[in-house]
Amino acid sequence: MTPETADPATLRRLYGRRQGHALRKGQAALVEDLLPQVTVPDEGPLTATGLFGGGRPLWLEIGFGAGEHLASQAAANPHVGLIGCEPFLNGVVGALNHIRDENLDNVRLYMGDALDVLDRLAPASLDRAFLLHPDPWPKARHAKRRFVNPGPLDVLASRLKPGAELRIGTDHPIYLRWTLMQMAARSDFEWCAATAANWQTRPADWPPTRYEAKARRLGHEVWYLRYRRI
Numbered sequence: 296m297t298p299e300t301a302d303p304a305t306l307r308r309l310y311g312r313r314q315g316h317a318l319r320k321g322q323a324a325l326v327e328d329l330l331p332q333v334t335v336p337d338e339g340p341l342t343a344t345g346l347f348g349g350g351r352p353l354w355l356e357i358g359f360g361a362g363e364h365l366a367s368q369a370a371a372n373p374h375v376g377l378i379g380c381e382p383f384l385n386g387v388v389g390a391l392n393h394i395r396d397e398n399l400d401n402v403r404l405y406m407g408d409a410l411d412v413l414d415r416l417a418p419a420s421l422d423r424a425f426l427l428h429p430d431p432w433p434k435a436r437h438a439k440r441r442f443v444n445p446g447p448l449d450v451l452a453s454r455l456k457p458g459a460e461l462r463i464g465t466d467h468p469i470y471l472r473w474t475l476m477q478m479a480a481r482s483d484f485e486w487c488a489a490t491a492a493n494w495q496t497r498p499a500d501w502p503p504t505r506y507e508a509k510a511r512r513l514g515h516e517v518w519y520l521r522y523r524r525i
Contacts, residue, residue, distance in 0.1 A: 318388065325391045326384070333394060335378060335405040341415045346403050347376040352422040355454075356380065357409040357442060358429055360504060362390025367502035368425075369399045375422075377402050380409035410447060419456045428506035431467035443474045452483045455524040460487075462501065463520040466510035471518050478522060487521040494519050 318326065335341065343353040352375045359365040359379040369377050379402060381387055387406050394402055405412050432440045442448075443463070455461065461484065465471050478484055488494045497503065497519050510517050 318384070322388045325388060325395065329391050329395060330387065330404065330406075333391075333402060333404050335403050335412060339415070340417065341378070341412060342417065342420065343376045346378070347401060351376050351401075353378070353416075353420060354423040354425070355409070355412070355416075355421055356425040356427070358382075358426065359390060360386055360428070360506060362386065362393045364425065364427055364502050364504045365390055365402060366393035366397055366399060369402045370397055371500070371502075373401055375401060378405065378412060379403070380405045380407065380412055382407055409442075410450060413450045413454050416454045418453050421454045421459055422456055423460045423462070424451060424455060425462045425464075427462070427464040427504055428466065428510075429470070431465065431470035433467065433469045438473065441470070441473060443470075443477050445477070448477065448481065452481075452524060457524055459524045461522040461524065463522070464501075464504075464507070464517065465520075466507065466515040466517045471520075474520060478520075483525050484522040485525050487523055494521070 335346070339345075343349070343351050346353075352372075354368065354372075354375055354377045356365050356368075356377065356379045359381045362379065362381075365377060365379045369375070379390055381390065381404070384406065387404060390402070390404055393399065426442055429442055430440070432438060438444075451461070463474055465474065478486065495516070495518065497507075497517070498521075501519060507517050
């Protein structure tokens with residue numbers, strides 16, 4: 296089997312490099328001091344009770360960038376526990392800044408592939424999941440790296456409760472078309488859009504991200520897709 300025809304379910308690394316610019320002294324201190332307090336445990340099953348000390352709705356953000364959406368959702372929904380997955384160290388530092396500055400106690404971070412976290416969650420344990428402005432991997436030969444592929448989506452679907460919501464945001468036309476095609480082929484998700492405005496206008500409870508702001512500055516359209524787990 297060649298890399299171009301590999302089964303997406305077997306592809307575990309959906310991202311490129313893990314670190315950008317070198318950390319400043321204060322950032323390194325955050326990683327050393329705060330990250331161990333909020334990081335997802337290295338081993339064992341993951342539950343809302345185990346992570347947050349009490350039963351509560353559990354949400355997952357797959358690739359949280361600099362953490363502004365993750366932090367906004369945590370602040371607006373203090374009764375919810377949020378797990379944020381991000382392989383890039385600089386993004387994790389951004390989330391740590393939000394956690395410290397906004398005194399957020401309902402966020403846990405995993406610096407790595409979200410599929411590793413999904414593997415450790417119980418079936419039907421997630422109430423909501425977010426995939427916002429993922430790397431579009433626009434070249435056809437890289438399509439296997441997109442999270443929106445049958446293998447990763449099968450795993451995610453199995454962890455979402457019936458009625459749970461999956462939100463996917465993108466400003467890339469190729470990723471939009473790919474997502475619409477992949478999701479339309481599934482029988483376990485229902486598209487929540489009733490009109491074009493439902494996916495061309497950001498919902499009030501969907502905080503903006505810096506990636507969205509950058510896309511708007513560049514004149515790109517942004518699409519907000521919401522799916523319900525059947």
